[in-house]
Amino acid sequence: MKIIRAATTAARAGAYYVRIQAMAKKYHITLEEEFDEHDTPDTKYIVILDDDFPVATCRLYAVNENTVMLGRVVVLPEYRGKGIGRLAVRSAEEWSAELGFTIATLESREEKVGFYEKLGYTADFSKVISGGTFRCIHMEKALT
Structure with a gap:
């Protein structure tokens, strides 16, 4: 497996491909819903x-000067259960810390909260986000 920080149109297209194949297609999410203002x-x-073929992605953007939002963590179905999602999140956290962020936040689908707890995130069940497709829980982690 090779981890890249997408800096070109081709690399970004890889991230978009994974999101379309593994999420938009499976859950019938329109392109307008999947690709938002972020x-x-x-x-x-x-x-x-995997051998130059995109199999997983994670998006990150600034919420404020200290906090980064991680999201759209997606792994193609045939690659799940192999630690690749964890690798994507850890890589995004590392990059975020290098950029000077001290807090990582995300909105986890309810059924994935345990995955993020294993990575050190704390769930705030008072902050539930009910979207058109999923109910999500706000989670945070200090980046050290």
Whole structure:
């Protein structure tokens, strides 16, 4: 596996491909819903490649000067259960810390809260986000 910090159109296309194949297609999410106001030229993406083929991604963007939002953590179905999602999140955290962020936050689907707790995130069940497709829980972690 190769981890890249998407800096080119081709690398960003890899992130978009994974999101379309593993989420938009499966859950019938429209492109307008999947690609929101946080998908901009300034948004950063981790892309994980298997022999130059994109298999996982994670999006990150600033919430404020101290806090980064991680999201759209997606692994193609045939690559799940191999630690690749964990690798994507850890890579995004490392990059975020290098950029000077001290807090990582995310909105986890309810059924994935345990995954993020194992990575050191704390859930705030008083902050539930009910979207059109998923109910999500706000989670945070200090980046040290």
